[in-house]
Amino acid sequence: MSVDVRKVIEESKEQFYQDLDQVLQVESVKGEPEQHAPFGKGPKAALEAVMALAQSYGFKTKIVNDAVGYAQWGEGEEYIGVVGHLDVVPAGDGWSFPPFKLSKQNQRFYGRGILDNKGPILACLFGLKLLKDLQLPTKKTIRIIFGTDEESGSSDIPLYLSEEKAPQFGFTPDCKYPVVYGERGIVNYEIETSFPEDILRSLGDFVGDQARDHVPDELSVAIAGKNIQAIGKRAPSNAPELGKNAITLLAEKILHEKLVTGQLAEYFSWIVTSLANQHYGEGLGIDFSDADSGKLMITPYQLIKKDGQLSLSVAIRYPVSVTETEVTKELEKHLPLNSQLNVTRRIKSSHFPKEDANVQLLAKVYEEVTGLDGTPVTTTGATYARFVPNIVAFGPSFPGQKGIAHNQDEYMDEEDLLLNMEIYMRAMLKLME
Structure with a gap:
């Protein structure tokens, strides 16, 4: 020019x-x-x-x-x-x-x-x-x-x-x-976990800015009248490693303060062991990768209480050589008890x-x-x-x-x-x- x-x-x-x-x-x-x-x-x-x-x-x-x-x-x-x-x-x-x-x-x-x-x-x-x-x-x-x-x-x-x-x-x-x-391909899942009604009675609603486009940076919940809050760091949902996820931080805090027992304790323990700083799916057996597009990424972005259930939404971006079916098949093996997996969004690679x-x-x-x-x-x-x-x-x-x-x-x-x-x-x- x-x-x-x-x-x-x-x-x-x-x-x-x-x-x-x-x-x-x-x-x-x-x-x-x-x-x-x-x-x-x-x-x-x-x-x-x-x-x-x-x-x-x-x-x-x-x-x-x-x-x-x-x-x-x-x-x-x-x-x-x-x-x-x-x-x-x-x-x-x-x-x-x-x-x-x-x-x-x-x-x-x-x-x-x-x-x-x-x-x-x-x-x-x-x-x-x-x-x-x-x-x-x-x-x-x-x-x-x-x-x-x-x-x-x-x-x-x-x-x-x-x-x-x-x-x-x-x-x-x-x-x-x-x-x-x-x-990469994108698939969002809602993991719905059912609990007996009396177990969830002491748990309030989760309050915070939760949306699929970002890592949540603030989340709170009342348990038996005590308010628990977690402050994280916001980041785009396709770069979870740059943020600090308030969902997993809140789960860690609930467990540390021994505010829940039994099935609820097992659920929050599952969140921590499967998802806290496990950005590439290694905690859920879905750590797929390939030479062209690198590692799968997973971001938990919404936790809500509804109708006898706790519903956790996660966004997954998977490598171009992997299929959604493969991701779903492996993920289903690593869910908490009494859980159902629903696809809420899918975009092929x-x-x-x-x-x-x-x-x-x-x-x-x-x-x-x-x-x-x-x-x-x-x-x-x-x-x-x-x-x-x-x-x-x-x-x-x-x-x-x-x-x-x-x-x-x-x-x-x-x-x-x-x-x-x-x-x-x-x-x-x-x-x-």
Whole structure:
């Protein structure tokens, strides 16, 4: 590329920050479905704000089924797709900065969505604007595609594909570098364990912020009138080793203080021995692994009392060479007495040929810009690459950066955000050539 991309970005970055701040201020957490807003007011408002920005940049725009929008450069029916999302997980507590605003301290940006995924997908949109403004020659049409339900199951994508063709090739800037050609399978289980009614009578409800996207960091329960609380450390559910799980910590505390006996003591002992710091399934006989995708990961994320039962929900990410059936078969051998296993979520693994010419093109761009090894990799995460045909995950996190999304004070270093924009500009230009 003859143009000095870094110089072009540097000259325009303040406008980019203003535009990014505008979109971060939209609290695009999933809400109740409404007419023309299938995932609630927030995600739809973010989509409309971005479409207005894209129009101001001079792109052709369209909103498909009120769920997905795109900004297009070029007129061909076949297109390159860059697919990101505007919905975000709830802010939660404990922020040092306003969660729904772009804040900057010591060359680091903060805000819900700055990394996952408003910052990276808007860097792609603004980067494409810069390329268009340079009037560089291109042969292919490209679309920057904005989803609004990635965090809650990606039910926006079928609504898009029901009206629009899938891209010829593309990427989602919603994972890590280098190019991610494979994503592990995901299965969530609910383990329901039954108890005689009189045994659970002394146990209150479990209270805390429990959701499948993160390791719970605070949980409390009253036992025979005494309140027991455990404080852990929040982390994304696909990086349980970076957190401290309040469920297992609470179980340890209950046992240490000898607050339960008999069947309840056996149950909390099972939680501790099977799950406390056993992030790879070794405590449950499901420690599968393979060369391509590494070790299975398990995260307990919700413990509730209901109708004579204790229900524990766990999220498992298993290697690409393993099947859900194999995981289930082994897990069933290691459950507490009187337990039933139910699948509450399943997403098959995905795999894209790493030898593909476009995958290798992305790897080469990454190597040229960063000087780092661009050998394609796999991930424990789940991205739009599972749901949109012909795309792979590519960025935005660099090697060693893990466990930032979904946390309090979600951040992205200014240097990394601009480096992402450069990588994406060069990648889009190469793909359009």
